[in-house]
Amino acid sequence: MLARKNILKIKPYIPGKPIEEVKRQLGLKKVIKLASNENALRPSGAVIRAARRAVLSANRYPDGGCFYLKKELSKRFKVKPGRIIIGNGSDEIIILAVKAFLAKGEEVIIAKQTFLIYEIASQIGEAKIRYAPLKNYRYDIDAIIRLITDKTKMIFIANPDNPAGTYLGKREIERLVRSAPRDTILYFDEAYFEFAKNMKDFPDTMKYLGRKNVIVTRTFSKAYSLAGLRIGYGFSSENIIECLNRVREPFNVNSVAQEAAIAALCDKAYLDKTLKLVQNGKAYLYEKLGSLGIKYVPSATNFILIDVGMNSKTVFKRLLKRGIIVREMSPWKLKNFIRVTIGTVKENRVFIKALKEILQK
Numbered sequence: 001m002l003a004r005k006n007i008l009k010i011k012p013y014i015p016g017k018p019i020e021e022v023k024r025q026l027g028l029k030k031v032i033k034l035a036s037n038e039n040a041l042r043p044s045g046a047v048i049r050a051a052r053r054a055v056l057s058a059n060r061y062p063d064g065g066c067f068y069l070k071k072e073l074s075k076r077f078k079v080k081p082g083r084i085i086i087g088n089g090s091d092e093i094i095i096l097a098v099k100a101f102l103a104k105g106e107e108v109i110i111a112k113q114t115f116l117i118y119e120i121a122s123q124i125g126e127a128k129i130r131y132a133p134l135k136n137y138r139y140d141i142d143a144i145i146r147l148i149t150d151k152t153k154m155i156f157i158a159n160p161d162n163p164a165g166t167y168l169g170k171r172e173i174e175r176l177v178r179s180a181p182r183d184t185i186l187y188f189d190e191a192y193f194e195f196a197k198n199m200k201d202f203p204d205t206m207k208y209l210g211r212k213n214v215i216v217t218r219t220f221s222k223a224y225s226l227a228g229l230r231i232g233y234g235f236s237s238e239n240i241i242e243c244l245n246r247v248r249e250p251f252n253v254n255s256v257a258q259e260a261a262i263a264a265l266c267d268k269a270y271l272d273k274t275l276k277l278v279q280n281g282k283a284y285l286y287e288k289l290g291s292l293g294i295k296y297v298p299s300a301t302n303f304i305l306i307d308v309g310m311n312s313k314t315v316f317k318r319l320l321k322r323g324i325i326v327r328e329m330s331p332w333k334l335k336n337f338i339r340v341t342i343g344t345v346k347e348n349r350v351f352i353k354a355l356k357e358i359l360q361k
């Protein structure tokens, strides 16, 4: 084999199935996807117009520095443009951080069941991974703090977490920040920030940017409905951002995504509509699952982790046959669980009806 040994050890990431693939393979006309925590609504008119305008100049390379998007983010979050990085999805920023900071053999702390990209990126970098178990489907800050050694270079915190949907509060984050050594990078992945920011006790990690080696990343893929354009952003110190820029591909973010992201940030009505749709959809699903006696983990995000009480691969396949794509959680070793993204009112109804039929069989 020609590949590096550590590459051969990596389990390939299994994404949610694309709608077109399921239509093709199962000969279905109608397929709904509740598998990848995308926004159920298509982008707003303003975003589509901005993207159309941008594509007219697609013969030119994009602005590698993302000047206007950084300017907009800077204004909104009161952070200097020099402390902002834009990525090809926030996934890319995770990869950049590992590339720039985690040397072979250095230690990284990752929760046992969390977003899989932290593990994959760390394996590519040949870092030594220390796994912190979850406790009641939540990150366990004490378990994480116990794993800190003088070799700990980075700690990944998904807040809220995926696939559990739970979040850490102010005091837990404060405790972690205080316990982390000076030279450890705390990576706060806030991909679901917009859904969680008004939850009781949700921490403001931006306030740690000045004090510690902290990176905070967010994305346009979830609440802002731009998953297909691949764009996310991060905040840190100028020093850390400068290092991330050294390992970044010069034109990592395309021009259509940059323009669409600016328009999305400015469209408050659309964001409000999305948040309302998710809030109401979640309330509906909680109520239906509750009355069917199905257990679930209450979520601060736009998805729910559901305990179907039987092999989730079977449930996944039966839902798929009915044209509903969800995520089965065996790659996370949660064998009786599926993860379901909040859909439109109609999609949520179709899902509940199908799940009821499958589980009552």
Ligand SMILES: *Cc1c(COP(=O)(O)O)cnc(C)c1O
Pocket: 037, 088, 089, 090, 091, 092, 115, 158, 161, 162, 189, 191, 218, 219, 220, 221, 227, 230, 231, 232
């Ligand atoms: C979806 C998600 C991301 C990022 O997605 P991008 O599309 O790459 O921005 C990052 N972290 C978590 C926990 C996610 O669920």
